[in-house]
Amino acid sequence: MLLAAIDSFFTDFGIQKKYITEANPLMRFIYDTSIWGFYSIKIGLPLVLLYLLTKIEPKGYLKLLVGAAILLYSFVLFQHIYWISFVL
Template identity: 40%
Template sequence: MRLCLFLLFAGVLDAILTHFGISSGFVEEGNPMMKLVIDQSWSYFYLIKIILPLVLLGLFYLRPFKGWIRTLIVSTCVLYLSVLVYHMVWIVLYINTST
């Protein structure tokens, strides 16, 4: 359950930071599929970033994850953590170049 909640938190934080980075012109979306979604509407982007982890939470509630499914969830959390670290790096670079 905690892993699913982390993915929800990380997804929302990633969406907010991505929106800030793209709006400020400091970064570009690296995922081609999400770039298409962003080109359509930021609302769709936020919906995807929020709804997918909520679906995962619902599935976990119905049947807790075990075995290889749990390994995939942990791997996803590690990847999301690395994305958030990447966001922190460009935010520091953005702040340093702005001053």
């Protein structure tokens, strides 16, 4: 959840300052329509996933997918830190 919130903030910051663009066309549309909707989806979907994971018995493949998602979010976070270090 923390990674999703940080990712959302850095993405919003980068878009507003025109340092980056949103690569996902659906998220770009949502961002252009409603910044609050953008934050709600970017933070809300991981929260829903975490809630669902508490209601089921996670199987091995599910743990692998969640681990992969966390690694991906971490990679994106480091990308944000990298480009921010050049623009600030």
